Amino acid sequence: MNATILALMGYIGLILVLLIVMVSYRTSLIQKKVKLPNSFSTDAAGEPAFGLRINRTHANAIEGFSFIGGLMLLALATDSTAITDGLAFWMLGARLGQSVTHLASTSVMAVQIRFVFFLLQVAIAIYWLSMFAVKFI
Template identity: 45%
Template structure:
């Protein structure tokens, strides 16, 4: 697999991991009768702060997948993954870092670091976009 295919696959798997983690934790809450099965809000706003951050970290991945994943898939389908390959692993690492920071804390420093990881992803996406259009 090329770095681009590996990164887009990793992005999907990371999104799935966050979803599975959330659903396992929700299942435990239902089985222990802490929350009724129909008692969950989509953003987990009626649950712990960690569960709220987990819902947002997962949503961030789902929101970004069409953009970032789309750019990588466009590069592969058009035979131009040489454009995305060099930064594909950097993209994936900063995506995972963003989520891990999000899960860890909402302190001012954590939010700044999380945004910095996202800004790197945005910069990569803009670079890829320009290269895919111009090349």
């Protein structure tokens, strides 16, 4: 198994863990009678601050999957994992860093750190895309 496959599995695993955390958190709100089961909105409006952060962290991970997962899947589909393997774990680490920072705080410093993690993901994705362009165009 190569780095691209492991990083892709890690990314999918992160999305699932965030989903489980969100469902567990919402279940606890229901059990404590803080919220009704039918009162949750897709944007987490009306939830406590941590609920909003969980919701946004999960949504951000899914949004990022379109270009991160897409490029990793492109590498696997075209037998081009030599392009993605070298930075696959850096990409996953940046995604994990962004998610953990988002869950931990919304302070100015935390938002700036989160943005650095996001920029790292974008930079790696641009590099990968340019390498695919060189190979296939």
